Amino acid sequence: MKIIKHLARVLVGITFIFSGFVKGIDPWGFAYKFTDYFNAMHLEWLQWAAFPLGVLLSFTEFTIGVALLFNTFLRFFSWLALIFMIFFTGLTLWIAIENPVTDCGCFGDALVISNWETFYKNVVLIVLAIIVFIYRKNMKGLPGKKAGFMLSALSVAVYAAFVIHSYNHLPVFDFRPYKVGVNIPDAMAMPADAPQDVYENIFYYKNLNTGEVEQFTEENYPWQDTLNYAFHDMESFLVQEGYEPPIHDFRIETPEGDNIIDFFLYDDNYVFMLIAHDLKKSSTKSQEEINTLANWAMDNGMAFICLTSSLPEESETFAENYEAPYEFFNTDEITLKTIVRSNPGLMVIKDGTIVAKYHYNDIPSPEEFEQEFINK
Secondary structure (H helix, E strand, O other): OHHHHHHHHHHHHHHHHHHHHHHHOOHHHHHHHHHHHHHHOOOHHHHHHHHHHHHHHHHHHHHHHHHHHOOOOHHHHHHHHHHHHHHHHHHHHHHHHHOOOOOOOOOOOOOOOOHHHHHHHHHHHHHHHHHHHHOOOOOOOOOOHHHHHHHHHHHHHHHHHHHHHHHHOOOOOOOOOOOOOOEHHHHHOOOOOOOOOEEEEEEEEEEOOOOOEEEEOOOOOOOOOOOOEEEEEEEEEEEEOOOOOOOOOOOOEOOOOOEOHHHHHOOOOEEEEEEEOOOOOOOOOOHHHHHHHHHHHHHOOOEEEEEEOOOHHHHHHHHHHHOOOOEEEEOOHHHHHHHOOOOOEEEEEEOOEEEEEEEHHHOOOHHHHHHHHHOO
């Protein structure tokens, strides 16, 4: 039993650490997931709390995990771990049944699993958490009280530094489809042999003799028996999802609704895409640096555009107020939030490949960009 109880402690600890870390280094990403939950639960009035709750939950998860892994204050943190698992096992069961969101977000973008897989994972974890709780008073062993406390404190301090850096710049690790080095056209391509969605069709035909509407499958629906049956309705159910490209919803639209994405994706020069999912909430502290870089890029034959989900009228007002020299185009808000966790942020591509991404705190000067990419 000694090995089992320590193994349970380590496994629960590592899982909590991983979950808290991957969400903590992407604080805005987890905030967006909280927003999805609030919308699904009709709690839109709580959206203001999405960011602080996301940070608090991630920090708590990580701290519990570190405490369990290094055997620190185990009596307290075993209680906390068990309460966490009871709550989230119930929550993920509801999510699996009702399917309000397609991805629970428990491991951020680092590891995406289905809602039912998430529930089964939590069932295993709650069993392990119960074992840790039962033996919480008799869990002596490495690394020792003082060493465990020092390792825990150091881990939490390093974690906090990662989170603060990711908030003020960009996530330290990028698990999303639009990470640096990705070729967007390749990531949008559908392989010729890719599995397709499989649907089950249910047909409803009215029996002309009895007047009742009867249900049929694709194997036995009476499409040829026009004397006895008349078509009434049909339903389709997705039974198996096909292949979906990593990038499948990226469009660049003009105010008239034309998709001009190919014009920029296949440009063999550098293309600067300023990403501002909401111009009303967009930070303007770096607007002067952005305008300087935009003027330099366009003077040197490079495209510089802004992608936003804001209305054209809002784009025009923003351009006038801040003397923005670049054109504005429309892209879906969720796509923009996925591309870069900064409002605004900057993505630079060349031949369709993402070569750089910047937080608005890190907008490069023309000289810095030349030194890094052109004169290297």
